[in-house]
Amino acid sequence: MANRIYLCLARMSKAGMEQKYIQEAFDTNWVVPLGPNVNGFEEDLKQFVGGNKEIVALSAGTAAVHLSLLACGVQFGDEVIVQSFTFCASSHPVTYLGGTPVFVDSEPDSWNMDPVLLEEAIEDRIVKTGKKPKAIVPVALYGMSYKIDEIMAIADKYDIPVIEDAAEGFGSRYDGKVLGTFGKYGILSFNGNKMITTSGGGALICPDADAKKEIMYYATQAREAYPYYQHEHIGYNYRMSNICAGIGRGQMTVADEHIAHHKHICKLYELLLTDANGITLHENPSERYDSNYWLNTILLDPNLHVVGEEHAYEIAVQGAVGGAAGVTHQAASLHTNCEPNNNVEAMRMALDKAGIESRPLWKPMHLQPVYKNNPRYENGVSESLFKRGLCLPSGPWVTDEDVQYIVKEILACIE
Numbered sequence: 001m002a003n004r005i006y007l008c009l010a011r012m013s014k015a016g017m018e019q020k021y022i023q024e025a026f027d028t029n030w031v032v033p034l035g036p037n038v039n040g041f042e043e044d045l046k047q048f049v050g051g052n053k054e055i056v057a058l059s060a061g062t063a064a065v066h067l068s069l070l071a072c073g074v075q076f077g078d079e080v081i082v083q084s085f086t087f088c089a090s091s092h093p094v095t096y097l098g099g100t101p102v103f104v105d106s107e108p109d110s111w112n113m114d115p116v117l118l119e120e121a122i123e124d125r126i127v128k129t130g131k132k133p134k135a136i137v138p139v140a141l142y143g144m145s146y147k148i149d150e151i152m153a154i155a156d157k158y159d160i161p162v163i164e165d166a167a168e169g170f171g172s173r174y175d176g177k178v179l180g181t182f183g184k185y186g187i188l189s190f191n192g193n194k195m196i197t198t199s200g201g202g203a204l205i206c207p208d209a210d211a212k213k214e215i216m217y218y219a220t221q222a223r224e225a226y227p228y229y230q231h232e233h234i235g236y237n238y239r240m241s242n243i244c245a246g247i248g249r250g251q252m253t254v255a256d257e258h259i260a261h262h263k264h265i266c267k268l269y270e271l272l273l274t275d276a277n278g279i280t281l282h283e284n285p286s287e288r289y290d291s292n293y294w295l296n297t298i299l300l301d302p303n304l305h306v307v308g309e310e311h312a313y314e315i316a317v318q319g320a321v322g323g324a325a326g327v328t329h330q331a332a333s334l335h336t337n338c339e340p341n342n343n344v345e346a347m348r349m350a351l352d353k354a355g356i357e358s359r360p361l362w363k364p365m366h367l368q369p370v371y372k373n374n375p376r377y378e379n380g381v382s383e384s385l386f387k388r389g390l391c392l393p394s395g396p397w398v399t400d401e402d403v404q405y406i407v408k409e410i411l412a413c414i415e
Contacts, residue, residue, distance in 0.1 A: 008395035010197035021246030035242030054212035057240035061167040061189030061202030066093035068185035083113040085382035086139040103366040103376040109285040113138040115150035140169030143294035170195040171259040173290040196251035198244040266293040272407040278304035309346035361389035
């Protein structure tokens with residue numbers, strides 16, 4: 001292949017609507033973290049998610065997690081139950097507020113928070129701390145819904161608010177309803193690799209206008225209504241810029257097209273991998289689930305032999321693996337306490353050599369050194385998935401021919 005195939009990069013709208021809204025921002029001098037594009041983008045998102053929800057456009061999905069926790073009353077010393085199998089943005093904001101993430105493992109159907117362990121964790125934390133956790137944060141991993149009925153029933157039983165981390169689940173549905181609209185708050189992300197992008201950014205789905213007003217107050221440095229700057233609470237500079245919101249408004253014109261494309265790519269992977277023994281594609285567990293398939297993921301059987309696996313982990317990684325992944329420290333050693341199996345790493349390296357970006361699944365938070373002392377409720381599911389799983393290219397730039405090439409290279413690696 002002449003060009004590298006990336007995991008998931010968003011694509012601009014065909015009509016160039018992004019440029020139109022950005023130019024309007026410059027023409028009207030609204031080059032600030034508020035303005036007509038911000039208002040318009042929030043209204044577009046409100047219509048997209050449906051219901052009576054309100055939207056606040058923010059600088060990042062992580063900011064949305066942070067502010068939702070703040071709105072749920074999380075303070076120093078409080079505990080928040082967080083899905084362990086996720087990206088760190090689901091848990092780090094808990095620590096920003098001086099709270100403690102309590103990690104709950106996954107169930108094997110959706111790969112998301114296990115409702116049985118969730119209730120066990122709640123009851124155990126009440127016994128051990130004398131109070132219940134302040135919030136529950138399930139995650140739509142790779143776009144797949146969590147077991148909403150069971151999780152919401154448990155949350156209602158103990159009167160604990162649910163913050164849905166649907167950062168990867170933009171446009172995913174459960175029983176026909178958009179993710180992020182079941183709990184008290186919902187998180188969306190518009191990072192450059194998400195279903196739609198504002199180059200960076202996110203949004204918080206709020207239950208009503210009063211909640212939106214309070215979130216906006218904290219997102220704009222918590223200023224009081226005086227002719228001078230009066231601050232009675234700690235606020236944050238989290239509002240989305242009018243420029244970024246202009247990009248978002250243009251992206252909303254192709255949102256449905258992007259979602260349909262990701263689902264199409266999944267069906268193509270399913271077809272081409274049908275006879276691939278030892279490789280399992282993760283798909284909707286039932287008709288109630290409607291994943292956007294933000295990333296298509298596969299599991300490699302531990303007994304599957306991949307060419308070159310005897311050379312896996314021989315060379316320490318020097319920088320970020322994959323696209324614009326940010327700044328990293330050089331790997332301190334060849335191995336960590338828990339890592340993908342040798343055949344998974346060998347497959348990743350072989351695909352990389354063929355010009356195909358792939359990555360391991362998220363390493364569970366309860367296995368991260370930074371959280372080594374945090375409470376956790378494990379069943380081994382997320383650790384097993386992490387050791388066996390790989391993310392495949394799935395974005396709007398991935399063509400049918402690309403998928404055929406990717407699967408051909410995967411099958412060529414198997415002995």
